[in-house]
Amino acid sequence: MAFNFNWSPLTADASFYTRAQELLTTALNKYPKPPIIVDDIIVNELNLGSVPPDLEILEIGDLAEDRFRGIFKMCYTGDAYLTLKTRVQANPLNTYLSTRPSFTSPQPLAASSGLTIPLQITLSEIKLSAFIILVFSRQKGLTLVFRNDPLESLKVSSTFDAIPFVREYLQKEIEGQLRTLLMDEVPAIIHRLSLRLWVPEYRAKEDEELARRSRNPISDEQPVDPLASPPQDPIDVSGNFLDASQIASLSLDSNYEHHSLFSQKNLLRLAALTDSHRTLSLFTPGIRDAVFRAWTGPSEKGELHTSSARPIPPGISRAHSWSGTTSHTYTFSDNQEGPSSAKPTLSSFGSTATGFGLGGNRSSKPSNGRRKKRRVVNLRKKAAGGEDGQSVTDEGSTISGTTSSAQSEHGAPWPCQEREGEMVTPPQSPPRKAASREQALLDDNMPTLGRRVTPRNTIIEQSDESTPKPPQDWIPNHHPSSPSTRPRLRTSHTYHSSTQQPEKAQAQTSVQASQTSSINPFQYLESPTGGILEQAWMMKMAGEIARRVNEEKAAKHGFWDRTRDGMEEIPPPAYGS
Amino acid sequence: MLDFMDYVQHAFYEASHWNRNNSYGTLTATSQALLDFPTPLGVRLHISSLSTPHFASSYTLASTGLLSGSLSYLYTSLPLPSLPTATRSLPLPAFTPTSYRQIQRLRPPDPAWWWETWHAGRRIDTRDALLYGRLYLPHSTLEALYLRRLTPTRQLKISAVSDARLPNGGSVLALLAQDHGKWSAEYMYSTDSALLGVRGLYNFGPDPRDRDAGIIPSPVMHELAGDEKTTVLAEPAEPVSRFSAGAEVYYGLLNKSGGMSTGIRFATLAAHTGFPYTMTVTLNPLMGNLSSSYSVRAGELLSLSSRFDFNVYSYESDVVMGMELWKLKDRDGSGGGGVVVEGEGKEGEDSKMSGRKEGEREESAGGDVAGCLKARIDQRGSVGLLWEGRIKELVYSCGTSIDLRGGKDLITGVGLEVQYSS
Known part of the structure; x- marks a missing residue:
C-alpha cells in the first residue's frame, strides 16, 4: 500500500x-x-x-x-x-x-x-x-x-x-x-x-x-x-504499536465509530492461528472479526473463466476495489491482460479457493454475500513491508512446498516485483504491466509457474476487492454513479462468494491443512500458492502483532481494552449476518 | 422620545437649578440630537407613573423577537409636584423635546445661603438627592443611579451597572460636576480599567456672577431689565451669541491608554435677531479626528443640521445630514401655530424664567403639534427615519433605518415605541 x-x-x-x-x-x-x-x-x-x-x-x-x-x-x-x-x-x-454599557460610560x-x-x-x-x-x-x-x-x-x-x-x-x-x-x-x-x-x-x-x-x-x-495503490496484502499488518501507545495517550476513543481494529482478542487469536499453522495443530481459534479470504472454488473458477471471456473481465472488480483512481484502471487492465492470457491455465486449474473450502457455498453467496469489511491495516515503512512480503512469500512457498517445490522458486520473486512496482508508483502501470505480461508468458509457457503467478493476481484482486467493497446486498446503491460498478459487482460476486462464510473462515486453516491432500492438486496448488502467500504473510504479521501486543499489553492495557470494547459493541457489518 | 425616567431626571435638574447644558459633554448636543437620534427596534411599551411627587415608577416591555423588559423606580428628595406627567394632558413636546437646543443665558449659581434652612438656631437643610434603579429582565442587569446636589455649584453623580456578563460583574462611574456658570468642570472615575477623566468648558463673554453679584436674580427685576435696558442696572447690551471652548482628557490607569479631545462652539442666544444657529468644531488631536457641525433652526417648525467628519491620519471622511420637522394640527385658523411659535422665539430672556416659559410654550404650542418627523442620511447611504406622534392618550414613536447601499436587505430595522404615563 x-x-x-x-x-x-x-x-x-x-x-x-x-x-x-x-x-x-x-x-x-x-x-x-x-x-x-x-x-x-x-x-x-x-x-x-x-x-x-x-x-x-x-x-x-x-x-x-x-x-x-x-x-x-x-x-x-x-x-x-x-x-x-x-x-x-x-x-x-x-x-x-464599545464593550461597556453606556449607562456607566463617561460618554466622552x-x-x-x-x-x-x-x-x-x-x-x-x-x-x-x-x-x-x-x-x-x-x-x-x-x-x-x-x-x-x-x-x-x-x-x-x-x-x-x-x-x-x-x-x-x-x-x-x-x-x-x-x-x-x-x-x-x-x-x-x-x-x-x-x-x-x-x-x-x-x-x-x-x-x-x-x-x-x-x-x-x-x-x-x-x-x-x-x-x-494496489494493496499487495489484504491485511497489511504493521507492528506499529509503539505508535499505538502514543495514540493511546491521546485518548482517541471518542472519534472512532467502530473499534474494529487491533482487537487484542483477535490478535491473540491470530497468534494462536499462526501457531496452529506452524504446528499443524488442528485447533483453530475462531476469529470473530476477521475472515480469511477464500479463493474461488471450482465453480467460481468456472465463472472466472467465463467472466474473463467477457469484455470486462474480473479484473475490473479489483480496479474498483482500489477505489477507482485512474491508476486503478491501469492496473486493472494489466491484470486483465495477464489473467486473460493465462486464463486457460486458470480454468484448467480450476478451483483456487478450495483451500478454504468455501467454494462449495459459493453459489448461494452472491445473493447474500457478506464481505469482510474491517481490516486493520498498519503501515510500516514500505521497504520493510516489501521485505516482509518477500520473506512471507518465501515462507508461503515453503509451507506450500508440499504442493510443489517449483512454485516457490519462481513464485517468490513475483510478488515482490509487483508489489514494488505498485507501491512506489501506484498510478503507473508499466512495471506491473511488464510483470503481468511476463506472468502471462510464464503462464503460457510454464503452466505450473503460471498457475502460481496468476492466481496470485486473482488473489490480490479478491483481497483488495473484499476489503474495500461493501456487500452488494448490503448497500445496493452504493456506487450508483460509477459506470464500472456493474461489472465489478458481478465479478465481486463471483470472486467473493467464497470468502463470505465466517464460520468457515474460522476453520479455514485447519480445513486447508486437511484438504491439502484430499483436494485436487491443481486446485490446491493454485489456491495455496496465492493463498499461502497471503496467508503466510498475514500469519507472520499476525504473529508479530501478537507478540508486540503482548509486549504492549502490559503497558497499555487500558487502551486496548477500550478498543476492544468499542469493537465488541459495534461488530463490523460484514459479520452482521 | 424621551424616557420617562430621563424626563423626571431632567425635571429634577431644573428644580434643583442645575444647568445640565453647561458642560463639555453637551457641547454638541444639538447636532447629536438631530443626527444621532436612535431609531427604535422592535416593539417597546412603556407604562410610567409619577405616583407621588417623590416617587416614580416605570415598566417597559420590549420584544425584538425575544421578550424582555425592565422595571425601574425613582425616588427624589426634591418634590416635583408641578411636573406634568400624564400623557393624556401632556403636550407632545414634553416627551419629544425639540432637537435644536437653544443655548440659554448663563445662570449664575445660587448663592450658598439660598440653600440654608435654619430652625431653632440650627441648620436643618438637606441636600437634594435622586435615587434611581432599573432592573432589566431576563438578563438581570441592574442599573443604579445616585444623584446628589452637594452645593449650589456641585453635583455628584454615581452610576453603576451590575451584570454578570461584564468583566468584574459590572462597573461604577463616579462623576463630580462643578458649574460656576462662567466655567464648568467634571471629574470622573470609572472602576472599569480605573479610568480617570477630566473635562471642562469655558464660556467666553461676561461672567454672569459679576453682573449678578449681590443681586437676587428675581424674575421680576429681569423682566424690567429686559424691557428697559437703559435704566436702573445699566447692564451692557444683552449678548446675542456665545463662544465656548472646552477639552477633555481621559486616562485608563490599568490599560495605560488615554484619549483627549478639544472643542469649540459658537451659538446664538435668544437675543439674536436672525435664525438661531450653532456651530461646533471638535478635534481629537491624538487620533486626528476633526468634526464640524452646523445646526440651524430654520423656522420654528424646522431644524437642520449637518456634520462633517474628517480624519487627518486615515483621510476618512463622513458627512451626515439631518432634519427635524414639526407638524401642526390642522386648525381652522390659518397659521395660528406659526404665529404662536414666532412669539415664543423671543422668550427666554432669563434662564430661570425660560424654563418656566419653555413649559408654557410647550403648554401653549404643544396642543397644536401633531407630530414630529426626524430624518437623517449619511454618505454611506444609511437613512434613519423617525416619526413621533400621539394617538389619543399614548405617545408613540415609530422609526426605521434603511440602507440604501443595497446590502442584504434594504430595511435594517423597524420599530415602534409606545408610552403611557399618568
Whole structure:
C-alpha cells in the first residue's frame, strides 16, 4: 500500500486558491470579532508553498473503498504564507467603550472618535505539529480532528511591526484566532467540502479531494489514496504499536465509530492461528472479526473463466476495489491482460479457493454475500513491508512446498516485483504491466509457474476487492454513479462468494491443512500458492502483532481494552449476518 | 422620545437649578440630537407613573423577537409636584423635546445661603438627592443611579451597572460636576480599567456672577431689565451669541491608554435677531479626528443640521445630514401655530424664567403639534427615519433605518415605541 501525496499540483489549480480564500474568509468572519477589528477580515493572499508537510502514519484503522480511518502525525515547517487584510480601530478608548454599557460610560464627546487603520497581516513560517485523526465515510463525508493544538509557532508580520506593543498584541491575538480556526473551523470546512464534493463525478471528486487536501495540508492523506495503490496484502499488518501507545495517550476513543481494529482478542487469536499453522495443530481459534479470504472454488473458477471471456473481465472488480483512481484502471487492465492470457491455465486449474473450502457455498453467496469489511491495516515503512512480503512469500512457498517445490522458486520473486512496482508508483502501470505480461508468458509457457503467478493476481484482486467493497446486498446503491460498478459487482460476486462464510473462515486453516491432500492438486496448488502467500504473510504479521501486543499489553492495557470494547459493541457489518 | 425616567431626571435638574447644558459633554448636543437620534427596534411599551411627587415608577416591555423588559423606580428628595406627567394632558413636546437646543443665558449659581434652612438656631437643610434603579429582565442587569446636589455649584453623580456578563460583574462611574456658570468642570472615575477623566468648558463673554453679584436674580427685576435696558442696572447690551471652548482628557490607569479631545462652539442666544444657529468644531488631536457641525433652526417648525467628519491620519471622511420637522394640527385658523411659535422665539430672556416659559410654550404650542418627523442620511447611504406622534392618550414613536447601499436587505430595522404615563 502506498500513499501518494500530491502537494505541488495544488498550486497548479487556479481555482483552488480562490475557493480556498473564499472559504477562509467566510470562516474568519463567522465568529464575532474582537472590537478592535472593525471590518471584515479578507484573505488577500494564500500560498501553500512548495514544501509539503511531513506525514507519519501512525495507524490506519479502517480501510475500504468508501471509508477510511487513520491517525497521522503531521509536522509542517513549510514556506506557506497567508496575507489578511482588515481594518482595526486604533483608538483604545473607542474599543474600550464599545464593550461597556453606556449607562456607566463617561460618554466622552470626541475623545472616543475612531481612527480606523487598514491593516495587513502576513502569517508566515507556520510550524504545525499535530496528531490528526481522519475519518472518511462516503455517506458522512470526511471528518478530521486534531487531537492536540496543532499550532506550534507562527510569525506574524503586520503594518505595525515598528511598534512592539502592537506587534506583540497582534501576535497573541492571531495565534489565538488561528488556534480556534484550526481546531474548530478547519474540520468543519473540510467536512462541508467533502459532503458537497461527493456528488459529482468521480474524476471531479478526485480533483476536489486534491483541493481539499491542499486546503488543509493536514488532511493530505485522503481516504482514497491509500486505496489507490494496489494493496499487495489484504491485511497489511504493521507492528506499529509503539505508535499505538502514543495514540493511546491521546485518548482517541471518542472519534472512532467502530473499534474494529487491533482487537487484542483477535490478535491473540491470530497468534494462536499462526501457531496452529506452524504446528499443524488442528485447533483453530475462531476469529470473530476477521475472515480469511477464500479463493474461488471450482465453480467460481468456472465463472472466472467465463467472466474473463467477457469484455470486462474480473479484473475490473479489483480496479474498483482500489477505489477507482485512474491508476486503478491501469492496473486493472494489466491484470486483465495477464489473467486473460493465462486464463486457460486458470480454468484448467480450476478451483483456487478450495483451500478454504468455501467454494462449495459459493453459489448461494452472491445473493447474500457478506464481505469482510474491517481490516486493520498498519503501515510500516514500505521497504520493510516489501521485505516482509518477500520473506512471507518465501515462507508461503515453503509451507506450500508440499504442493510443489517449483512454485516457490519462481513464485517468490513475483510478488515482490509487483508489489514494488505498485507501491512506489501506484498510478503507473508499466512495471506491473511488464510483470503481468511476463506472468502471462510464464503462464503460457510454464503452466505450473503460471498457475502460481496468476492466481496470485486473482488473489490480490479478491483481497483488495473484499476489503474495500461493501456487500452488494448490503448497500445496493452504493456506487450508483460509477459506470464500472456493474461489472465489478458481478465479478465481486463471483470472486467473493467464497470468502463470505465466517464460520468457515474460522476453520479455514485447519480445513486447508486437511484438504491439502484430499483436494485436487491443481486446485490446491493454485489456491495455496496465492493463498499461502497471503496467508503466510498475514500469519507472520499476525504473529508479530501478537507478540508486540503482548509486549504492549502490559503497558497499555487500558487502551486496548477500550478498543476492544468499542469493537465488541459495534461488530463490523460484514459479520452482521 | 424621551424616557420617562430621563424626563423626571431632567425635571429634577431644573428644580434643583442645575444647568445640565453647561458642560463639555453637551457641547454638541444639538447636532447629536438631530443626527444621532436612535431609531427604535422592535416593539417597546412603556407604562410610567409619577405616583407621588417623590416617587416614580416605570415598566417597559420590549420584544425584538425575544421578550424582555425592565422595571425601574425613582425616588427624589426634591418634590416635583408641578411636573406634568400624564400623557393624556401632556403636550407632545414634553416627551419629544425639540432637537435644536437653544443655548440659554448663563445662570449664575445660587448663592450658598439660598440653600440654608435654619430652625431653632440650627441648620436643618438637606441636600437634594435622586435615587434611581432599573432592573432589566431576563438578563438581570441592574442599573443604579445616585444623584446628589452637594452645593449650589456641585453635583455628584454615581452610576453603576451590575451584570454578570461584564468583566468584574459590572462597573461604577463616579462623576463630580462643578458649574460656576462662567466655567464648568467634571471629574470622573470609572472602576472599569480605573479610568480617570477630566473635562471642562469655558464660556467666553461676561461672567454672569459679576453682573449678578449681590443681586437676587428675581424674575421680576429681569423682566424690567429686559424691557428697559437703559435704566436702573445699566447692564451692557444683552449678548446675542456665545463662544465656548472646552477639552477633555481621559486616562485608563490599568490599560495605560488615554484619549483627549478639544472643542469649540459658537451659538446664538435668544437675543439674536436672525435664525438661531450653532456651530461646533471638535478635534481629537491624538487620533486626528476633526468634526464640524452646523445646526440651524430654520423656522420654528424646522431644524437642520449637518456634520462633517474628517480624519487627518486615515483621510476618512463622513458627512451626515439631518432634519427635524414639526407638524401642526390642522386648525381652522390659518397659521395660528406659526404665529404662536414666532412669539415664543423671543422668550427666554432669563434662564430661570425660560424654563418656566419653555413649559408654557410647550403648554401653549404643544396642543397644536401633531407630530414630529426626524430624518437623517449619511454618505454611506444609511437613512434613519423617525416619526413621533400621539394617538389619543399614548405617545408613540415609530422609526426605521434603511440602507440604501443595497446590502442584504434594504430595511435594517423597524420599530415602534409606545408610552403611557399618568
